[in-house]
Amino acid sequence: MKARQGSRLAVLGAGKMGGILLQAFLRSRVVNPRSLSATVAHPERARLLSRHFPFPVTVDNRAAAERADVLLLCVKPQVVAAALEAISPVMNARKLLISVAASVPTRYIEERLPRGVRVVRAMPNTPATIGAGITAVCAGSSAGAADLHAARELFDTVGRTVVVDEKHMDAVTALSASGPAYIYVVLESLAEAGVKVGLPREMATLLAAQTVSGAARMVLETGSHPALLKDAVTTPAGCTIDGLMELEEGKLRVTLIKAVVKATQRASELLFS
Numbered sequence: 001m002k003a004r005q006g007s008r009l010a011v012l013g014a015g016k017m018g019g020i021l022l023q024a025f026l027r028s029r030v031v032n033p034r035s036l037s038a039t040v041a042h043p044e045r046a047r048l049l050s051r052h053f054p055f056p057v058t059v060d061n062r063a064a065a066e067r068a069d070v071l072l073l074c075v076k077p078q079v080v081a082a083a084l085e086a087i088s089p090v091m092n093a094r095k096l097l098i099s100v101a102a103s104v105p106t107r108y109i110e111e112r113l114p115r116g117v118r119v120v121r122a123m124p125n126t127p128a129t130i131g132a133g134i135t136a137v138c139a140g141s142s143a144g145a146a147d148l149h150a151a152r153e154l155f156d157t158v159g160r161t162v163v164v165d166e167k168h169m170d171a172v173t174a175l176s177a178s179g180p181a182y183i184y185v186v187l188e189s190l191a192e193a194g195v196k197v198g199l200p201r202e203m204a205t206l207l208a209a210q211t212v213s214g215a216a217r218m219v220l221e222t223g224s225h226p227a228l229l230k231d232a233v234t235t236p237a238g239c240t241i242d243g244l245m246e247l248e249e250g251k252l253r254v255t256l257i258k259a260v261v262k263a264t265q266r267a268s269e270l271l272f273s
């Protein structure tokens with residue numbers, strides 16, 4: 001945590017993900033608030049955010065980049081090239097750029113910046129809002145272990161962090177970055193099912209959400225294979241096996257697998273669409 005305390009950090013693109021990360025950096029004090037700055041596209045949003053945050057928020061990417069040692073690029077993939085063009089003149093090998101943009105390879109970023117700028121690519125997810133996120137990080141060609149460590153320190157403030165090979169980044173995007181949306185559909189459907197069998201909606205939602213959360217924690221905390229945990233719930237000739245048969249007939253497994261496969265393909269195209 002202390003390593004980032006001396007660094008000046010600029011978040012370029014303080015939208016949903018940039019905002020979640022900024023809030024976490026302030027809460028955890030991983031970065032000194034006086035060393036923070038951020039940018040957005042619209043001046044009126046910059047003014048609004050400047051009133052909300054204890055650091056400057058502007059629309060001037062170049063000035064923010066010039067002052068920073070670490071840049072966190074949180075703009076949409078289609079805006080990355082323009083943002084890099086703006087900051088390129090003030091970038092150098094002493095600066096670290098961490099990009100959370102889906103679908104944008106580190107090579108694409110490196111090609112648009114002076115030689116030697118260290119680039120790390122990261123893929124967080126929205127449970128980061130409550131510190132329950134998971135972020136995968138990978139290093140570009142000039143980034144080293146210290147840069148990955150610096151990135152992990154930042155993303156550790158919003159949950160867990162893993163290091164992956166860059167070739168897996170689109171898969172990570174489809175699984176853990178898009179994943180919360182799939183689970184919300186599962187959760188909403190379970191709650192709806194509770195209503196169908198007579199439970200009050202609020203109670204059904206609580207039962208469903210705590211069950212999803214508890215089941216996930218069992219996998220994480222026991223380290224057991226999900227299939228073994230499933231077997232432990234399934235009494236011979238009991239009711240769970242009847243429910244599982246319906247899930248098999250409804251092709252839940254193959255549907256989830258196909259969802260991740262499709263989203264992985266889409267993640268590889270996003271930049272060029």
Ligand SMILES: NC(=O)c1ccc[n+]([C@@H]2O[C@H](COP(=O)([O-])OP(=O)(O)OC[C@H]3O[C@@H](n4cnc5c(N)ncnc54)[C@H](OP(=O)(O)O)[C@@H]3O)[C@@H](O)[C@H]2O)c1
Binds near residue numbers: 012013041076101
């Ligand atoms: N949301 C997720 O679950 C998630 C997860 C992992 C990764 N990501 C990645 O995070 C990035 C941002 O996604 P998001 O959901 O946070 O989008 P978002 O809410 O639309 O935020 C984008 C932000 O970028 C700002 N912006 C646009 N052009 C800019 C420019 N030229 N210079 C500086 N700022 C600029 C926008 O400013 P205004 O507010 O003024 O329009 C906005 O604040 C994407 O690349 C996405 O792939 C998102």
